[in-house]
Amino acid sequence: MPRPIQATVHTEALRLNLARIRRAAPDARAWAVVKADAYGHGIERAYEGLRGADGFALLDLQEAERVRALGWRGPILLLEGVFEPRDLELCSRLGLWHVVHCTEQIDWLAAHKTQVPHRVFLKMNSGMNRLGFAPAAFRAAWTRLNALPQVDEISLMTHFSDADGERGIAHQVRDFAEATRDLPGERSLANSAATLRHAQDAGVRGDWVRAGIAVYGSAPDFPEHDIGHWDLQPTMTLASRLIGVQQLQPGHTVGYGSTFVADAPLRIGVVACGYADGYPRHCTSGTPVLVDGVRTRMVGRVSMDMLTVDLTSLPQARIGSAVTLWGRAENGAVLPIDEVARAGGTLGYELMCAVAPRVQKAVD
Numbered sequence: 293m294p295r296p297i298q299a300t301v302h303t304e305a306l307r308l309n310l311a312r313i314r315r316a317a318p319d320a321r322a323w324a325v326v327k328a329d330a331y332g333h334g335i336e337r338a339y340e341g342l343r344g345a346d347g348f349a350l351l352d353l354q355e356a357e358r359v360r361a362l363g364w365r366g367p368i369l370l371l372e373g374v375f376e377p378r379d380l381e382l383c384s385r386l387g388l389w390h391v392v393h394c395t396e397q398i399d400w401l402a403a404h405k406t407q408v409p410h411r412v413f414l415k416m417n418s419g420m421n422r423l424g425f426a427p428a429a430f431r432a433a434w435t436r437l438n439a440l441p442q443v444d445e446i447s448l449m450t451h452f453s454d455a456d457g458e459r460g461i462a463h464q465v466r467d468f469a470e471a472t473r474d475l476p477g478e479r480s481l482a483n484s485a486a487t488l489r490h491a492q493d494a495g496v497r498g499d500w501v502r503a504g505i506a507v508y509g510s511a512p513d514f515p516e517h518d519i520g521h522w523d524l525q526p527t528m529t530l531a532s533r534l535i536g537v538q539q540l541q542p543g544h545t546v547g548y549g550s551t552f553v554a555d556a557p558l559r560i561g562v563v564a565c566g567y568a569d570g571y572p573r574h575c576t577s578g579t580p581v582l583v584d585g586v587r588t589r590m591v592g593r594v595s596m597d598m599l600t601v602d603l604t605s606l607p608q609a610r611i612g613s614a615v616t617l618w619g620r621a622e623n624g625a626v627l628p629i630d631e632v633a634r635a636g637g638t639l640g641y642e643l644m645c646a647v648a649p650r651v652q653k654a655v656d
């Protein structure tokens with residue numbers, strides 16, 4: 293018997309979340325962002341739920357090959373473009389569209405021998421200051437690309453730093469609009485947060501939205517809004533079982549470091565899930581968890597292979613009882629990944645990407 297921990301990817305939830313993105317930007321096309329192995333879901337496991345997208349956006353060329361191997365013939369976009377000149381050969385062979393964010397990538401394209409001109413997304417750095425041409429350099433980059441026989445259509449793109457927060461996106465939208473005025477080509481600006489929060493503005497919506505985290509059932513602006521607010525469904529459940537039960541008396545402690553001290557008689561359950569499974573070690577006593585679909589709290593420290601939960605409100609719980617670390621329990625109760633992430637001082641993004649290889653994975 294393997295350890296009872298399992299991560300399950302929910303195909304229908306992926307479909308519904310993608311539909312939710314489409315409702316937010318009805319006249320735009322939608323990239324499903326599947327970088328980082330579909331945010332930890334596994335490209336092959338997520339594919340069925342996401343094949344209704346207009347294209348797949350990702351980083352790794354091997355991941356692009358995997359999407360093609362699944363039979364996808366539509367657009368695939370390399371969000372960071374190519375990493376070295378010979379990557380362009382694979383782009384030609386697999387018909388990959390790619391971001392161009394620096395002069396070197398234009399040089400490599402100019403030297404690339406191909407019968408098939410490439411579709412490129414020219415990226416502007418409108419304030420994120422990671423990748424892209426500064427607004428003042430953007431037009432010159434476009435002009436140079438436009439003159440290359442290796443280049444077919446040029447689309448224009450930027451990325452927001454604060455679509456989920458207070459600072460917002462207005463300054464970046466303005467700079468992008470000003471620097472691209474009169475330039476032809478499709479536009480792509482919005483990630484999940486911008487799509488859900490700002491896509492009523494056509495200048496934000498553009499022609500293509502790039503949705504990642506919302507498609508995977510995490511609210512991009514949690515805790516301001518949760519998945520219920522945005523009508524998103526959990527797409528991954530991390531579930532395990534109780535493998536031990538202990539009865540504590542007042543003064544008894546739990547786990548390494550004795551960080552939790554019982555102040556009353558307390559029944560606790562031991563769950564087969566630890567930080568070596570990808571559960572965040574920084575989660576402390578009080579982090580929510582579901583046992584038999586009923587919400588309770590973690591107590592004590594997370595250890596490598598186990599964590600402990602309060603069973604006070606669950607007198608029927610015993611060895612073998614179902615535990616939901618995040619996602620959806622069998623009775624339909626939902627524990628959003630965002631709540632667990634917050635308790636661990638991180639984001640849903642990190643948790644879903646960090647589920648360990650030793651955890652069995654399934655699809656429903």
Ligand SMILES: Cc1ncc(COP(=O)(O)O)c(C=O)c1O
Pocket residue numbers: 325371451482483484485502503504505506512
């Ligand atoms: C360029 C780009 N576009 C879109 C996304 C998707 O972002 P999100 O997962 O917040 O929707 C990412 C992810 O970081 C990205 O790097």
